[in-house]
Amino acid sequence: MIRIGQGFDVHRFAENRPLIIGGIDIPYHKGLSGHSDADVLLHAITDAILGATAMGDIGKHFPDTDESFKDADSAVLLSEIWKQVIKKDYSLGNLDATIIAQKPKLAPYIHKIEQRIAEILGVEVERVNVKATTTERLGFTGREEGIASMAVVCLVKNKAWHKMEKER
Ligand SMILES: Nc1ccn([C@@H]2O[C@H](COP(=O)(O)O)[C@@H](O)[C@H]2O)c(=O)n1
Numbered sequence: 437m438i439r440i441g442q443g444f445d446v447h448r449f450a451e452n453r454p455l456i457i458g459g460i461d462i463p464y465h466k467g468l469s470g471h472s473d474a475d476v477l478l479h480a481i482t483d484a485i486l487g488a489t490a491m492g493d494i495g496k497h498f499p500d501t502d503e504s505f506k507d508a509d510s511a512v513l514l515s516e517i518w519k520q521v522i523k524k525d526y527s528l529g530n531l532d533a534t535i536i537a538q539k540p541k542l543a544p545y546i547h548k549i550e551q552r553i554a555e556i557l558g559v560e561v562e563r564v565n566v567k568a569t570t571t572e573r574l575g576f577t578g579r580e581e582g583i584a585s586m587a588v589v590c591l592v593k594n595k596a597w598h599k600m601e602k603e604r
């Protein structure tokens with residue numbers, strides 16, 4: 437069985453915060469605000485996975501009213517969800533994501549981000565694709581007020597996946 441999920445997240449720029457995207461520290465003069473480390477890409481990916489498995493959304497699992505998630509490492513949050521998903525016998529078909537940011541230029545970090553996501557999910561990097569785009573200076577991302585991310589995942593129930601791999 438194949439299940440599709442999509443996720444979307446936005447975080448506002450803030451001074452004196454690190455910029456963490458896809459589990460990677462990006463050198464920049466400002467970061468993103470949030471209850472957690474505000475990793476806008478990992479949040480979109482987490483929501484896509486939760487969507488594919490009909491498990492709700494990130495705020496349901498990790499409420500921003502819970503002090504234990506203050507400054508939380510979003511890679512740990514994603515790992516927690518992924519462990520539950522693996523227990524349900526799903527594996528990752530592929531993951532595709534887009535970071536919407538006027539600045540900074542993310543191209544130099546994209547492969548490192550893909551490698552980190554693959555590491556968190558325990559899959560080959562070939563199953564993970566990350567893209568970046570500006571909005572041509574339009575809208576809140578264009579005004580450099582924040583960064584948005586979108587993600588789509590395709591999850592496969594293991595039995596069906598093994599059958600497909602065999603038939604190739
Ligand atoms: N923050 C960003 C945004 C974009 N890129 C790269 O530039 C390419 C062109 O972006 P447009 O928004 O002008 O279409 C895009 O395909 C990315 O490769 C980037 O590195 N960082």
Ligand SMILES: C[C@@]1(CO)OP(=O)(O)OP(=O)(O)OC[C@H]1O
Binds near residue numbers: 469475496505508
């Ligand atoms: C991750 C959580 C929890 O620390 O906080 P934020 O960093 O504010 O992120 P958001 O994408 O607004 O939603 C999920 C939250 O509950």
